[in-house]
Amino acid sequence: MPVIEVNGLTKTYGGRTVVDGVSFTVEEGEIFGILGPNGAGKTTTVECVEGLRSPDAGTVRVAGLDPVADHDRVTLLLGAQLQESELQAKITVREALELYSAFHPRPADWRPLAERLGLVERLDTRFAKLSGGQKQRLFIALALVGDPRVVVLDELTTGLDPRARRDTWRLIEDVRDSGVTVLLVTHFMEEAQRLCDRVAVIDKGRVAALDTPAGLIGRTAASTIVSFTPSRPLDEHELAALPDVNSVTRKGDRVHLGGSDETVNALLSLLARHRVTAGQLRVTDATLDDAFLDLTTPATAPTTATTDREEA
Amino acid sequence: MADTTAPAPAAPGASAAVLRTEARLFLREPAALFWIVAFPSLLLTVLGLVPPFREPSEDLGGLRVIDLYVPVAVLLSTVVAGVQVLPNTLTGYRERGILRRLSTTPVRPRALLTAQLALHGATVLVSVVLALAVGRLAFGVALPEQPLGYLLALVLTAFAGLALGATVSALSRTVKIAQTIGTIVFFPAMFTAGVWVPVQTMPDLLRRIVELSPFGAASQALDRAAAGEWPAWTHLGLTGLWALLLTCVAIRWFRWE
Structure with missing residues (x-):
């Protein structure tokens, strides 16, 4: 049974439709x-799930409850980490954890949580004196301290250094392994690829794609990228005629081909036929980054990242 | 489909936990505490040290200047708490997303607001007790002779002062704006409370006008109760009416985010 159901969610601010018919379900x-x-429209979408905003159209259900009408009940099973929200400047980490524990009838023990998040040395530090990363980790702890069934994390690793980010990812995986459903808002591809079972790509208020990270990557025009330096120049038309090819670009002597596994096989036999050797041959899988760029439209004129592909 | 396993809302004692935490945080604001609690009594002490202010005056109907300044100190504490401290705290809580964060927990942000109002009210009460004690012990100012009437006037005054603060916060989008509005309101509020010229010694016409303001009316009510009379219902009524009106404005315009 899905624990979060969003159906045709629409939200308009001052005549501008920010969320436009978004639908998805999140499984327990x-x-x-x-x-x-x-x-x-990512944040607006999750704010509707958290019950902070009421949809203009469509429905949102968390464990079958309406987050606005049944707000009190939903807050008991949903923990939230918000973007750009602070705590009282002079509250200590310990006081904040104790306070938020007191909100819940059956809270999680905050001590192991603080330990897991590396906050033990900071328990007596006031909020205003914490670093950005420490604040972020405290917010994650506060979202989890109520022992929720669902936790919504909005840009959770923003402001964390790479090590803290990886530690946080491990924590989120532990949280999921303990049976908690996680709704994660992010703009880090690596984070989504590493953590998410499924991803909804939202662009201009609509769901542009919804799939597993691997599925999204597989859908991109070029799921495999091969690059090499040929020992002799090759005929561009022959390269473009290879199966599944969707882009051929040259940077100096180096040739980049976007395509599939088929392309790679065909390229190798083409090179053998012409007795051309491929220097520094590299075959890489496309990443979620590539999928993301394919699926979303740039806000301004095409960026350099997309022009490569458009030459094909 | 409703989930029947969803636990019943609200942990018992959650609002108490908010109040406890806010009280602890309030004690970490020495500047706010100084201006609300110590400053009015300090002003009273300074004035009391001026010898002529301790002499009975025929113009004041046999009272001394210092006698008139005890209610002024009481009102001053309410003005500082309501106009200077409360709006900054509330607006800051909103501006920094603290109220919003609380909206995602089983505790409504209302609990935080209630806690803040209660704490400011309690702090004003401490200040009042201190001012009365300083007046009585240091300068022999008689304690209110109509304690019940005094208490009623005091409660209405604090109510009006805090409602004024909540209104300032409701109308201010940012702490900067709250500070600016607070400062603009602060001086007329102090004037009508009689900080420069006690309301009772104002020229007739001016007094009649000032009596219509929340603190002017409160000043008259406190003065009568201190003298042993039951405060005039017009003064109590006006203070109460202001409190009610400002509360409605604050509730109508207050934004949680």
Whole structure:
């Protein structure tokens, strides 16, 4: 049974439709990612799930409850980490954890949580004196301290250094393994690829794609990229005629081909036929980054990242 | 489909936990505590040290200046708490997303607001007790002779002062705006409370006008109760009416985010 159901969600601010008919369901126990460029409507969508905003159209259900009408009940089973929200400047980490524990009839023990998040040395530090990363980790702890069934994390690793980010990812996986459903808003591809079971890509208020990270990558025009330096120049038309090819670009002597596994096989036999050797041959899988760029429209004129592909 | 396993809302004692935490945080604001609790009594002490202010005056109907300044100190504490401290705290809580964060927990942000109002009210009460004690012990100012009437006037005054603060916060989008509005309101509020010229010694016409303001009316009510009379219902009524009106404005315009 899905624990979060969003159906035809629409939200308009001052005549501007920020969320336009978004639908998705999140199954119990999965990490579901919401990915999208800035201003795509990600945060507004999860704010409707958290019951902070009421939809203009469509329905949102969390464990079958309406987050606005049944707000009190939903807050008991949903923990939230918000973007750009602070605590009282002079509250200590310990006081904040104790306070938020007191909100719940059956809270999790905050001590192991603080330990897991590396906050033990900071228990007596006031909020205003914490570093950005420490604040972020405290917010994650506060979202989890109520022992929720669902936790919504909005841009959770923003402001964390790479090590803290990886530690946080492990924590989120532990949280999921303990049976908690995670709804994750992010613009980090690596984070989505590493953590999410499924991802909804939101662009301009609509769901542009919804799939597993691997599925999204597989859908991109070029799921495999091969690059090499030929020992002799090759005929561009022959390269473009290879199966599944969708882009051929040259940077100096180096040739980049976007395509599939088929392309790679055909390329190798083409090179053998012409007795051309391929220097520094590299075959890489496309990443979620590539999928993301394919699925979302740039806010301004095409960026350099997309022009490569458009030459094909 | 409703989930029947969903636990019943609200942990018992959650609002108490908010109040406890806010009380602890309030004690970490020495500047706010100084201006609300110590400053009015300090002003009273300074004035009391001026010898002529301790002499009975025929113009004041046999009272001394210091006698008139005890209610002024009481009102001053309410003005500082309501106009200077409360709006900054509330607006800051909103501006920094603290109220919003609380909206995602089983505790409504209302609990935080209630806690803040209660704490400011309690702090004003401490200040009042201190001012009365300083007046009585240091300068022999008689304690209110109509304690019940005094208490009623005091409660209405604090109510009006805090409602004024909540209104300032409701109308201010940012802490900067709250500070600016607070400062603009602060001086007329102090004037009508009689900080410069006690309301009772104001020229007739001016007094009649000032009596219509929340603190002017409160000043008259406190003065009568201190003298042993039951405060005039017009003064109590006006203070109460202001409190009610400002509360409605605050509730109508207050934004949680």
